[in-house]
Amino acid sequence: MNKQIKTPESGVDADAIIKEAVSLVGRFNRRHFLKQFATLGGLSLLTGCSISDHDGVEKLLAQVSRFNDKAQAWLFDPNKLAPTYSKSQITRPFPFNAYYSEAEVPQVDAADFQLDVSGRVSNHKSWTLAELQALPQVEQITRHICVEGWSAIGRWHGVPFSEFLKRIGADTSAKYVAFHCVDDYFTSIDMATALHPQTQLTLGFDGQPLPARYGFPLKIRIPTKLGYKNPKHVQAIQITNIYPGGYWENQGYNWFGGS
C-alpha cells in the first residue's frame, strides 16, 4: 500500500471549525441550502468533515474497532480453509507492496541472516536460513487481499507456521505472536490464526527462493488475514501476552485484520 500517514489537520481546534461552519451555513440562502441538501456531497459536507476531526468521535471509533477485533475472533473458524487456486490463476506479475517504494526494498545477506525467537518459548535458539530450509515444506496458491481492496493470487512455499511453533516450544496458550522485520515494519497476530493450517513461514515464491521484493529471506503468509498482517523480511518472532500492536495498526488500521 502507499504510505499514508494521518494528516496533521486531525488536531485542529474543534470550536474554530464549528464557528467557521456556522458562518458558512449562515451565508446559504434557502434555495442554495436545498440545492446542497439534494446532493449527497452536500449532505456529507453538512455532516461528515468536521465530525471526524473530533477527539471524542475518534475515541468512539477506536472502541468500535476493538469490538470488531472481538467480533472477528469470534467469527474466525480455525478449521476453515481459504480458497486455493490453480497455477494458471496466479496473478502475473504479482504486485509489489510496502510502505516504501520498490527501490527501497532491503537487500538481506542470506549468509548473515538469523531469525531470532523470544518470549514464551522453551527453545530460544536463533535460526539460520539453512536450518529453516531444512524443515518440511508445503505449498499454497491463495488470494492475497489488500486493505485497499485489490487482491492478487500468488504461490507460496514454506514451513507450516504451527510446525515452526512446535519446534520452538511456543506456549500456544499465549495471546499474541509478534513479528519484527528488517525494514522496521512490525505487526502481530492472534494465536488462533498463528495455528491455522494455512498460516505459513514462507521461504519461496512461485518455485523460486523468495525474491527481495516479496520479502527475502522470509515472510509470514496468512491467507485468512489482510496484506498488512503478512509481514515480509521477518527477523524476529516473539510469543507474548502483552499486546504488541503494529506499524499500521498503531496508526488506526483494525488490529485483527481478518478476511
Next chain:
Amino acid sequence: MSGSLTSISNTTPENSDKIKPAMIHPLWLRLTHWVNALAVLILIGSGWRIYNASPLFGFSFPDDITLGGWLGGALDWHFAAMWILAANGLIYLLFNGVSRRFWHKFSPLSPRAVWSDIKAALRSRLSHAEASRYNSVQKAAYLFVVLDLVLLVLSGLVLWKSVQFSTLAFLLGGYETARYVHFCSMAFLLGFITIHLLMVLLVPRSLLTMIRGR
C-alpha cells in the same frame, strides 16, 4: 385508519382525538427510516474514500466529499456504521413482518400497474391524495431499495470476510466480483436516493409525515 397501521403509537390516548389526521407512519418506521438514512450517509461517504484507495473504474471521488480523512479512518467509520445499518435493518424487517405492514403496503404489485403509474407520474397525473397508500411506483421503488440494501449487506460481508463467508463469496462470484456487486448496488442506492429526495422536494408534506407520522 386501515388495519395495516397497527403500531405502538396509535394505541396512545391522543389517537382517539378525531381532529388529528390519521397515523401514516408508525413510530418504529420513522425511527428506523432516519437511523437508516444516517447509517447510509456514513457508509457511502466512507465507502467512497475506501474506493479511492483502489478504484475499480477510471475515476475517484473528490476527497472533500468523502468521510474519514484517510483510508484507516474511512474503514473505521464504515465498519462502525455497518453495525447500525444491519441492526436497524433487522429491526425494520422484524417489525414489518410482525405487523404485516409489508403485506398491506406492498401487495398487490404488478409490472403492468408500475408501468401505468410511471406513465401517469410523467404526465403529472399521479395522485398523492392519500398518503397512507403507496402507488405502484412507490411500492416498486421501496421494495427495490430494501432488496438493494440486502445485496449491499451481503456483498459487504464477502468483502469484509471472504474466507469466513466463503459460501456467500462463491454465490456472489468470488471476492473480486463482490467488489463490483458492492459498488453497483451503492450506485443503485444513490439513484434511489436522488429520486427519493426529488420527490420529497416535489411533495414536501411527505417529509413532515416521516417526522410527525401524520
